[in-house]
Amino acid sequence: MGFLKKKIVSWGTSTVKAKYIHMRCIAHILNLVVQDGLKECDSSVKKVREVVRYVRNSPARLKKFRDLADLLGIEQRSSLCLDVPTRWNSTYLMLQSALTYQKVFESCEESDSSFKSDLGDSVPNFMDWESVSSLVELLKCFYDMTIRISGSLYVTANTFFSEISDLYCILNGMVEAGGAVSLMGRNMKAKFEKYWGDIDKMNLMIFFANILDPRDKLEYMPTQINHMYGEKKGKPYYDKVLAGLNELFDDYSVPATSSVSASSVSAAVGSASSVSSVSSVSVGRPQHLLKSQIKKQRLESGSKKKTELDIYLSEAIVEEENSFDILRWWKINAERFPILSKLAMDVLAIPISTVASESAFSTSGRVLDPFRSSLTPKIVEALVCTQDWLRLPNTPLCIEENLEELERFEKELVDGGSGRNFDPTLATIPVMPQHLLKSQIKKQRLESGSKKKTELDIYLSEAIVEEENSFDILRWWKINAERFPILSKLAMDVLAIPISTVASESAFSTSGRVLDPFRSSLTPKIVEALVCTQDWLRLPNTPLCIEENLEELERFEKELVDGGSGRNFDPTLATIPFMWQMAMMKLPPII
Incomplete structure (x- = not known):
């Protein structure tokens, strides 16, 4: 890892970014945590494993078992499966499927004499099934967590810290439960603390991604850190996270600042030559007197200009919604936070689990099994490509065993292939849960009577926008x-109110400027053509000219005085600018 960091720095990456290139897979650590707990599982799990293995070892026993399940009226929604030592979730799936067929196993014990004689004391009794049922309920929390963190169609980096916090709460509850569950909880918590018990051993991107979620920011993190590490260690850990985030933001700000300064220098050099030609003061947005004094006082008092990160953290959090899309939020707010949005784009793109990528690379292993080992490379390639083409764009990778498909395959193998159609259900994206500690904090705040903020409260609590000549207030409201x-909508109606009637009066008095004493004989169609041409030639962003064109008046008076000098003079076109005359010559006839 040290060699890789040196290599990345030599390629031009900053040392700040190189610190965070190693991210541990949360799914692998969760697997290790649960496996340490299952080492202490009681004999009930071993008995269930033995009876499942006994039924699956013989196709004749499996067929007899299925016939008995049909006789008892148990729907065969899942197939019996055996667990493997390297996958704890396979143990959960095995126990869950075995519980479905509990009555079938009990019926086998009564009706089949060889079942009890072959297994002996390994046949589970009523208390064993009760123990397994409790264990399945406990393991379901870890299984659901594994499914959430292994998603491939939604961002997972922002949930890393919340999932760790939830896992800590679950393990604490197990330790306090007592009995065999307490022993499992202590073993699992020891493994948890090995990887996530010290913040110095963790990648701080875990915390940065959570802060860059506008639904969380710093709302819950201080409480979560104090709950996990205690108040003594929690405060220094929290300060370290904020310092690391500010350092990373400053690192992203350097290229943006240098590019802005370079462009401003070039603009200043380019405009220096044209300064002498400008003799009049440009009409713009002036620095109002009282506002300028207040700004000057704040600068003298040493108030520091807020960065994008400070503004983002000072704003209120976004309300929780199932339809919330964090990437879309950052895309919409990219103009407000140009530097921070780039940082968020890089951080949120980090996968917290390698399950989806490993599943993609192990596709060929699922195509080539002991029953299809003689397929040629081209046929395997065709199968893999067809699977990808048939999968809908919004269908996630199926990272768990498809038990229905296994059941169909086994049934066809026993029956010699019935050839019935099978339509596997598509996996759906799990709804993000209300995390345990976050839910408690929200509940406490609601009970304490803290009022929900309105849009107006949120708007007024945010920092003001910096003064810029190019600032467009209507565009700002459109973006936000x-x-x-x-x-x-309120701002759209209020800001549309004109505070002066000069512009509207100028628009309605256009005909008066076209029809003067020297052009009073123009026909209505010619007047219409002149007004329309004036409007067409005016640029969209050109304001209405509400002051007299002194140069045009001077030229007109001079031509009027020199009108008898013998040169041709058309009084109807005297005050029409040259561009207008050219446009009128090219206009189609008005019918």
Whole structure:
């Protein structure tokens, strides 16, 4: 890992970014944690494993078992499966499927004499099934967590810290439960603390991604860290996370700052030559007197200019919604946070689990099994490509065993191939849960009577936007319309109110400027053509000219005085600018 960091730095990457290139797979660590707990599982699990192995070892026994299940009216939704030592979730699936057929196993014990004679004391009794049922309920929490963190169609980096916090709460509950569960919990917690018990051994991207989730920010993290590491260690750990995030943000700010300064220098050099030609003061947004004084006082008092990160953290969190898309939120707010959005784009793209990628690379292993080992490379390639083409774009990779497909395969193998159609159900994206500690904090705040903030409260609590000549208030509200749907409609109506009638009066007095004493004989169609041509030639962003064109008046007066000098003079076109005259010559006839 040290060699890789040196190599990345030599390629031009900053040392700050190189610190965070190693991210441990949360699914692998969770696998190790649960496996350490299952080492202490009681004899009930071993008995269930033995009876499942006994039934599956013989096709005749398996067929007899299925016939008995049909006789008892048990729907065969899942197949009996054996666990493997390297996958704890296979133990969960084995126990879950065995519980479905509990009555079938009990019936086998009564009706089949060889069943009890072959297994002896390995046949589970009523208390064993009760123990297994409790264990399945416990393991379901870890199984659901594995499914969530192994997703391939949604961002998972922002949930890493919340999942760790939830896991810590679950393990604490197991330790306090007592009995065999307490022993399992202590073993699992020891493994948990080996990897996530010290923040110095963790990749800080775990915390950065959670902060860059606008639904969390720093709302819950201090409480979560104190709960996991204690108040004595929690405060220094929290400060370290904030310092690391500020350091990373500064690292991202350097290229942006240098590019802005370079462009401003070039703009200043380019405009230096044209300064002498400008003699009048440009009409712009002035620095109002009282506002300028307040700004000057704040600068003298030493108030520091807020960065994008400070502004983002000072804003209120976004409300929790199932339809919330974190990437879309950052895309919409990229103009407000140009540097921070790039940082979020890189951080949120980090996968917290290698399950999806490993599943993609092990596709060929699922195509080539002992029953299809003689397939040629081209046929295997065709099968893999067809699987990818038939999969819908929004269908996640199926990382768990498809028990229905295994059941169909086994049944066809026993029956000699019935050839019935099979339509496997598509996996769905799990709904993000309300994490344990976060839910408690929210509940406490609701009980304490903390009022939900309105759009207006959130808007007024945010930092003001920096003064810029290019600032467009209507564009700002358009960009932020999704954040403030009601307030943006209010702003649209209020800001549309004109505070002066000069522009509208100027528009209605256009005909008066076209029809003067020297052009009073123009026909209505010619007047219409002149007004329309004026409007067509004016640029979209050109304001209405509401002051007199002194140069045009001077030229007109001079031509009027020199009108008898013998040169041709058309009084109807005297005050029409040259571009307008050219446009009128090219206009189609008005019918």
